[in-house]
Structure formats: C-alpha cells, structure tokens
Amino acid sequence: MIRAQQLCKTYRLCAAVKDLSFEVRTGEVVGLIGPNGAGKSTTMKMITGSIYPDSGTITILDHDFTPQSRDLKREIGYLPENCPLYQDLTVFESLNFLADLRGLSPSKRRERYDQLALQLSLEDVWYQPVLSLSKGFRQRLGLALALLPDPQLLILDEPTDGLDPRQTQEVVNLIKQLSHSKTILISTHDLGRLANFCQRVIMIHRGRKVADQSIAELTRDLGLKSRFKLSFENHRCAEKAMDTLRNQNFLSLVSHETEVTGLISGAPPELIRLLGQLSPQPLAMEIHPPHLDEVFNLLTQEGSKP
Structure with missing residues (x-):
C-alpha cells in the first residue's frame, strides 16, 4: 500500500x-x-x-x-x-x-x-x-x-x-x-x-x-512490563488465580483480599489472552501498558540502534 x-x-x-x-x-x-x-x-x-x-x-x-x-x-x-x-x-x-x-x-x-x-x-x-x-x-x-x-x-x-x-x-x-x-x-x-x-x-x-x-515485540525486546490488577468475587477465587498465574510468566504477584496485582513482559493483547485462560474469570480487569516515555527513553538514549 x-x-x-x-x-x-x-x-x-x-x-x-x-x-x-x-x-x-x-x-x-x-x-x-x-x-x-x-x-x-x-x-x-x-x-x-x-x-x-x-x-x-x-x-x-x-x-x-x-x-x-x-x-x-x-x-x-x-x-x-x-x-x-x-x-x-x-x-x-x-x-x-x-x-x-x-x-x-x-x-x-x-x-x-x-x-x-x-x-x-x-x-x-x-x-x-x-x-x-x-x-x-x-x-x-x-x-x-x-x-x-x-x-x-x-x-x-x-x-x-x-x-x-x-x-x-x-x-x-x-x-x-x-x-x-x-x-x-x-x-x-x-x-x-x-x-x-x-x-x-x-x-x-x-x-x-x-x-x-x-x-509486543518492542516492549519485550526492551524488557518493559505491563501492570495489571484483577478483581475477583471473593478471596478464594483470588487465591486460585494466584496459583495459576505463578506458573505463567508473571512477576511481582500480590494477592490482597479479592484483588491480584502483578507485572508481565509484553503488550496488553498478550496479557488479555493469558488472563482469559483463568478460571474463575475476574469480575474486573485493569491493564496499564508501559508508558510511551519509557520506550522513547530506551530507544533514543546514546548507543541505541539506528
């Protein structure tokens, strides 16, 4: 085109x-x-x-x-x-x-x-x-x-x-x-x-x-992480999700009452696909991708590839 x-x-x-x-x-x-x-x-x-x-x-x-x-x-x-x-x-x-x-x-x-x-x-x-x-x-x-x-x-x-x-x-x-x-x-x-x-x-x-x-490739190659927060119906569901996520490529997992937070390499679509495999499914999901400033800073610093 x-x-x-x-x-x-x-x-x-x-x-x-x-x-x-x-x-x-x-x-x-x-x-x-x-x-x-x-x-x-x-x-x-x-x-x-x-x-x-x-x-x-x-x-x-x-x-x-x-x-x-x-x-x-x-x-x-x-x-x-x-x-x-x-x-x-x-x-x-x-x-x-x-x-x-x-x-x-x-x-x-x-x-x-x-x-x-x-x-x-x-x-x-x-x-x-x-x-x-x-x-x-x-x-x-x-x-x-x-x-x-x-x-x-x-x-x-x-x-x-x-x-x-x-x-x-x-x-x-x-x-x-x-x-x-x-x-x-x-x-x-x-x-x-x-x-x-x-x-x-x-x-x-x-x-x-x-x-x-x-x-997804850009954030992975630069080692950037997406942050997420999941909300579940009760503490038991949150703990079950924690057990599942520990076997995946998730970092800094924290469970607090009915919520689970953590980090993962990659972009939101990849994260949504992985989280879509959870059972039970979360009631709500918040995803915060790497900020564009982080990408700018890493790619434009001295020594970045042309």
Whole structure:
C-alpha cells in the first residue's frame, strides 16, 4: 500500500526527516510514534502530498506518488493534527463543500452523507455550525471529511490530541471500526490505546527510524512490563488465580483480599489472552501498558540502534 524509501526533508537548515524508509501493507493498521519534533507530521504530510520530499521516493498502490498523482490522492483520506475547519459552516455544509471540490456526483454524495452520519453519529449535529461543536464532534467531522471519498488509505495525525478521556475513547472506538475496512497510518503519543488495534509501530527520532515492530515485540525486546490488577468475587477465587498465574510468566504477584496485582513482559493483547485462560474469570480487569516515555527513553538514549 505505502512504500517510503530514503525520504529526506529539510526546512531551511533544519533536517526534519533523514533517510527514512518504511512500508505499510494493505489492510494493516500501523502506528507512527516519536517525541515532539521527531518528524511525524512532516512524514505524514509527505505521504498525503501536502508537501513533497527533497529526496527519496513514495509509492502508493504500486504507483509512484508525485505532485501529478491526482488519482492516487483520491485514495488517501487525511485527518491532520488540529484539523482546520470553517467555523461558520455547518457539518452538512462542510461535507458539501468538500464534495464539490472532489467532484462527487449528487447520488454519490447522498449515499456517503447517509453512511457517514450513521457511522460517526453526526445526525444530531448535522445542521449545527462548527463553531458550536465540542472538540470530540470536531474530530468526528474531521474523520468524516477524510472518509468522504471512501479512500483505501487513511492517514490520522494525533486524532485524540486535546480530547478528554470520554471523547478519546469514542474516537478510538471509531478508528477500531474503520480498521476493519481501511489501511491506516496513525500518529499518536498513546501507546496503550495503539496496542489494542495496531499490528506494528514505527518509531522515529530526530527524523530517523529507530524501531519498526509489533508493540509486543518492542516492549519485550526492551524488557518493559505491563501492570495489571484483577478483581475477583471473593478471596478464594483470588487465591486460585494466584496459583495459576505463578506458573505463567508473571512477576511481582500480590494477592490482597479479592484483588491480584502483578507485572508481565509484553503488550496488553498478550496479557488479555493469558488472563482469559483463568478460571474463575475476574469480575474486573485493569491493564496499564508501559508508558510511551519509557520506550522513547530506551530507544533514543546514546548507543541505541539506528
């Protein structure tokens, strides 16, 4: 789907991206992570054609991506960070304006409006101006604009930035739904939520790639641990779970009344699979993956592999 080879981009004397190469295969959901100023947004702008690299090549759908690639651009849906919206337009007018620019036929736009209003729960704000929308609904509108032409590839730059926990979860749930039918490249600081639906993460630092692997592999290779807390119906169930967990790859196990806490190497999906084998099952489960700062610090310290 996407193949970037030796991308370089310099702003004046500052090299934002240096010799960056990576692939995103059809049907994958890949996270692009890195500290502020790492080059994530610059990379995404090059992938979408908002800017072009000084050197290097980008291939999308097995075709070279150039300023003349208008047909390829129709296959890319882009939600930029702090998505720019016309404040005086309503949700409907915003979509209609983009539909005019994209040249969508009346029948096609009606079909897409109905689908997007339902998929993104925009019916109740359809005729409200953007100025009156919450940040969560603005992000929904941004996603609707990105999805309007029904692209094969979706590029999302910090889609949960600035949202409160409830709004963040709503947007994450929407991205999970989209991941069943779209190839997605997503930039975010939230490693824990990424772990739930990303096959791989690509980490860049100072414009260079420093990691490209699954979150489970990344956390395991770096020796990072996920923390968990399980709540059971009674003390007896908690003790039985402790006996089972001692035979697995769990660390620092502690049982207190009806709760069991501990650590394990790996990412949340791996942990959920292991805990799903418990009998009896816990009444509640909390999982706290390694913080992204830990990954940044370990991969970008002096001596890390390039």
